[in-house]
Amino acid sequence: MEIGSFIKLQRVKKGMTQEELADGIVSMSYLSKIENLRTEASPEVVSMLCTRLGIELNSEKDITIKEKCEQWFNMLYVVNDKEMIIEKYNELNELLSVVRSDSMMLFEIHKIRYYLVLGQYDNALEQINSLNEVSGTFDNLHLFYWYKFKGNYATLNNEYNQAMNMYKLAEDKISQIHLSDSEIADLQYTIAVTHSKLLNTLEVIEYSNKAIDIFQREYNFIRCAQCHILLGISYRRIKMYEKAIKHYNLARHLGELNKNNTIIQLTNQNLGYLYSSIGDSKEAIKHYLGAIDDESVGLNERLIAITNLIKEYYKTGNFEKALEVIEKAKKILELAKNNVFYEVYYYIIHSYVYAINNEYEQFTTLVIENLIPYLKKHKDHGNLILFTNMLAKHFEEVGRYKDSVKYYKLANLTYEEIVNL
Amino acid sequence: MKKLFASVALGTLLMGGFLFMQDNQSTELAHGEAEPSVLRASFTSPINLF
Numbered sequence: 001m002e003i004g005s006f007i008k009l010q011r012v013k014k015g016m017t018q019e020e021l022a023d024g025i026v027s028m029s030y031l032s033k034i035e036n037l038r039t040e041a042s043p044e045v046v047s048m049l050c051t052r053l054g055i056e057l058n059s060e061k062d063i064t065i066k067e068k069c070e071q072w073f074n075m076l077y078v079v080n081d082k083e084m085i086i087e088k089y090n091e092l093n094e095l096l097s098v099v100r101s102d103s104m105m106l107f108e109i110h111k112i113r114y115y116l117v118l119g120q121y122d123n124a125l126e127q128i129n130s131l132n133e134v135s136g137t138f139d140n141l142h143l144f145y146w147y148k149f150k151g152n153y154a155t156l157n158n159e160y161n162q163a164m165n166m167y168k169l170a171e172d173k174i175s176q177i178h179l180s181d182s183e184i185a186d187l188q189y190t191i192a193v194t195h196s197k198l199l200n201t202l203e204v205i206e207y208s209n210k211a212i213d214i215f216q217r218e219y220n221f222i223r224c225a226q227c228h229i230l231l232g233i234s235y236r237r238i239k240m241y242e243k244a245i246k247h248y249n250l251a252r253h254l255g256e257l258n259k260n261n262t263i264i265q266l267t268n269q270n271l272g273y274l275y276s277s278i279g280d281s282k283e284a285i286k287h288y289l290g291a292i293d294d295e296s297v298g299l300n301e302r303l304i305a306i307t308n309l310i311k312e313y314y315k316t317g318n319f320e321k322a323l324e325v326i327e328k329a330k331k332i333l334e335l336a337k338n339n340v341f342y343e344v345y346y347y348i349i350h351s352y353v354y355a356i357n358n359e360y361e362q363f364t365t366l367v368i369e370n371l372i373p374y375l376k377k378h379k380d381h382g383n384l385i386l387f388t389n390m391l392a393k394h395f396e397e398v399g400r401y402k403d404s405v406k407y408y409k410l411a412n413l414t415y416e417e418i419v420n421l
Numbered sequence: 422m423k424k425l426f427a428s429v430a431l432g433t434l435l436m437g438g439f440l441f442m443q444d445n446q447s448t449e450l451a452h453g454e455a456e457p458s459v460l461r462a463s464f465t466s467p468i469n470l471f
Contacts, residue, residue, distance in 0.1 A: 117460055304455055
């Protein structure tokens, strides 16, 4: 990292103006030239500026810092213990605030991923904004991670088109820098996930296969399992069910071998959906049941599985079982009260409660005033079709044909939208 | 002639705006399936719900 960019980054981080830093050392315009790499400052000037910034220039320490940084970067991909990541981060942050190191900029860029891993999305955005100022001085390696982590941020904000643009920019950098195979595979896997969210099925298969080749060579079984899940989803979408089941079973096998409950739960959830989509409710219920009981997986994942189970029982007319599961779902929902996804699950679960208990007024009010607007806003086409159809059917049964047609029409339009995607 | 230029310019602007919007709209689709997370192995990121 160039000394000028380093000085600028440190100055911005410490909240100093150019005037304050330059005062008595160089003119403000000269400092601006140094920072923007339009001139090279003498070692004396650099030393004085660093002293004012409270930075030590020590090349021996830099080697240790580089090693420590690499260990920490790696932790962001493989370590599940957040405490360990935070501890290492604090150590590095302290060290890098007083010693000038070439790893400084990479560390700053990796902070974006660090905040995302910790679920601190606001901090991640703040870090992106503060690095925007110096992004003009990034080299190709910096740019690779810069694009990748900005893509990660967009992914976690459900902005998949934007995420894909970022990942493609990162991919373009691969040929210009030296990266390990596992780093390349991780980007390919990330691209595969994003294609899957955008329903680009063939691309998912292409990128998952590329990534899985490397993950297998590197014995990264968890990522292999995740690729198998992506392949399972893709083959289900193109109706190659046997192949999809084969990939799901491989994923589950790897999850069991590695005692990874998240993989097992995810496989059950997706297998449940596959059997539900081919009309095999018995198998679907069996897999959904396997997906809801594990308390070690996230609340959102458990709520997805449990609402799918309610849908399946409702579909098969087993209302008694559906109500039993609803009670369980309400308990999980209580735990998720402060989460962003609480609202939608609340609407879905209560819609079923009202529908099963024949409380039609509450049912229609909730679906029309809350659920449908929410699903439209979030472009949740699948649920939109399901609930508009349910509503239309109800209106048809009570003879309100005009309302019934209105919602059947909405369901049809939504369906067409999915087909055209 | 001026009118022609004005309408061509307006058309281009509208088309540009439309393409920009298409490119930048967020896509949150529910397909009932849940993909694994782009972050670490123990996380999952279900579609459309975050």
